[in-house]
Amino acid sequence: MRIETRLAQAGNRKDPVTGAVSVPIHHSTTFAHPALGQSTGFDYTRTLNPTRKVLEDTIADLENGVRGFAFASGMAAIACLVELFEPGDHLVASNDLYGGTYRLLEQILRRKGIETTYVDTGDLAAVEAAVQPNTKALFVETPTNPTMKITDIAGCAAIAKRRGALTIVDNTFMSPYFQRPLDLGADVVLHSGTKYLGGHNDVLCGLLAVKDEQLGEKLFFLQNSIGAVLGPQDCWLMIRGLKTLALRMEKHQENALLVAEWLSRHPQVTKVYYPGLPHHPGKHMHEKQSSGYGGMLSFEVADESMVEPILGSVKLISFAESLGGVESLITYPARQTHFDIPKEVREAYGVTDRLLRLSVGIEHYQDIIADLEQALEAARSEVSVR
Template identity: 65%
Template sequence: MQIETICSQAGNRKDPSTGAISIPIHHSTTYGHPGFGQSTGFDYTRSLNPTRLALEDTLASLHNGIRGFAFSSGMAAIDAVTRLFRPGDHVLLSDDLYGGTYRLFEQLLRPVGVDATYVDTSNLSAVESNVRPTTVALFVETPSNPTLKVTNIQACAHLARAKNLLLIVDNTFMTPYHQRPLDLGADIVVESATKYLCGHNDVLAGTLVVRDAALADKLYFIQNSVGAVLGPQDAWLLLRGIKTLHLRMERHEENARKLASWLVQHPLVSRVYYPGLQEHPGRSIHEQQSRGYGGMISFEVHSADWIAPFLEHLRVITFAESLGGVESLITYPARQTHCDIPEDMRNRCGVTDRLLRLSVGIESADDLMTDIHAALTSARQEVTVG
């Protein structure tokens, strides 16, 4: 089936006893056994829950994977992946990536002996030159967070197979609607389902999908043993969000393309990052592996002094953490999502004190442009007068 159909049918035909179109929310933590040595397939909700299973089956279908896993947050999903590593292992990661992933590797994994190197994964030669005998995995964000750098997933998959590495792709910005990393050779795809998969800023969740049965068994053991599973209420909300994923992603992208083209021409904006722009260096590769450009834009203003008044003057766009909801949100990465990354590393990657990250919602694009223009103009005037 086409992905639009998979999305729309999420959770349907999962309750044959009643024929419910919307999968019931199974809050029960434990399940009765029909008899000694017998099971309905559900024994304890940490191990398996009917509502979560409907979601996990949907996730696997969306990504053409063999099995999906739903966790209590995006970071819980990434943490589950890192439990595949052992002291002495080395992991290569995109140098421009979410600050929470950096914090996990630096503050929790490095002290217990898992080494990490951050490299420009859009440069395959740089990736290959940093592979060590102890390297076990390559962790890629594409497009990256927040400068939307594009990595060639298929080329990285070829390298990973040649070097016997796991290829893990964070696909949060694209979702399976726009990009399916498993089809391009990745072993694991991870997404913060809090973002576009949910789409309504009301669920905290993370997901993994894999294409190998043996790897799926390992990750299920980790999920069940650690227990950072998604609860049934949130699993149901996430299924409901997925039903409109394809429609929302089309509108997010439509608005983002308009805003990116407009921002490039704006006199108070010095730089725009968006893979749909002709001048984006990774556009051709992105088009080979994705069906769209997504709804995320980052842009720089001329002065860091404008940031605070600009954010205060916004009336439609909300200054807030997170992304991917129907409401437009703007974030200041240097002080928020990437504050744990050292300043020199941030600056090398383009995460300067003049950079803003915009999650474009599904409002009127004209209203969003009016809001940004008015806030930028007011910010410049305040700083100039002051």
């Protein structure tokens, strides 16, 4: 079945006793044994919960993997994933990646003896050069957060395979509706389910999917041992959100392209990052491995002094953390999502103090543009008065 059908049917007919169309929420923390040495398949909810199993099976199916895992947050998913590695191991990661991931790699993993080299993973020669004999994984975001750089997933996976390393892809921006990294050779796909998969800014979640049963068994052991699993109520919210993912992603993308085109013509905007624009440097590669451009974009304004007035002037768009919900959100990466990255490091790959990130919602695109227009004009006026 096509992905739209699989999404709409998520959780349906999972309760053979009642035939419930909406999967039940199993709040029970423990499950009775039929007899000594026997199990229903569910013993303790940290290990496996019926509602969570539906969500985990769904993300595995959507990503064309063999096993899925649901966690209490995206960072909990990454923290569990990196427990695969040992002191002395080495990772190669996209140099323009989410600040929370960078913080975990630099401030937690590094002091455990696991080092990371950051490169432009869109440059396969640079990736190859960064790989060391002890490299155990490539950690890729594509498009990256927030400058929307594109990485050749299949190219990176081929490099990793030759070196005996894993390829991990953060697919949060695209979702499995637009991009399926496991089909391109990746070993693990990661989502902050909080974003597009949940889609309504009302649930915190992290998800992993893998294409190899042996790797799946290792992650199941770690997930159960660490215990940062997603609760059944939040699993149900995720399943409900997934049902409309196809519809939402199409609208996000439609709006984002129109907004990006408008911003690229605005005199106070010096640069727009969106893979759907003709001048985007990774557009051709992105189109080879993805079926859409998504709803995320970033843009630079002419002067840093405009940032605060813009953030204070938006009315429809909310100045808030996060992304991927039905509501449009604007974020200032230098002070928010990427604050933990040293200024000289983030500026080297484009996260300047003039950069704003926009999660384009599903409102009418003309209303989004009108709000941006009045905010940019308010900023221009305030700066000119100064």
